[in-house]
Amino acid sequence: MKDIENRKDIELMVNSFYALVQEDKLLGPIFNGVINDEWPKHLDTMYRFWHTVLFHEPAYKGSPFSPHRKLPLQAHHFERWLYHFNNSMNQNFTGKIADEAKWRAQKMAEMFMYKLNNNSF
Numbered sequence: 001m002k003d004i005e006n007r008k009d010i011e012l013m014v015n016s017f018y019a020l021v022q023e024d025k026l027l028g029p030i031f032n033g034v035i036n037d038e039w040p041k042h043l044d045t046m047y048r049f050w051h052t053v054l055f056h057e058p059a060y061k062g063s064p065f066s067p068h069r070k071l072p073l074q075a076h077h078f079e080r081w082l083y084h085f086n087n088s089m090n091q092n093f094t095g096k097i098a099d100e101a102k103w104r105a106q107k108m109a110e111m112f113m114y115k116l117n118n119n120s121f
Helices: 007-023 028-035 039-055 075-092 096-117
Strands: none
Touching (some): 007 028, 007 075, 039 096, 075 096
């Protein structure tokens, strides 16, 4: 395995992760219910988001929290999300940038939960 090095790697990261999310019995109904047939658009947004986060190159504009604030999400949803994210990462990548992606996903989950629990939007 290798580290995340380019856009193609980010696409693999995002695609493998969201394939698990779409099939998950807990997360799938939420994500599929909101995204419907817009998965290609959502995946492209996620490619740009992670490219910006991991390579510090402006590819994504927006607020990642906004689309999630009205979803019925609780701690167990974020735990499952992180479970799939980390497993997907561990199956596909190893290295400094892969570790940063897992760290950033953890911090993002914590921040989203804080905002949802404290109505901090």
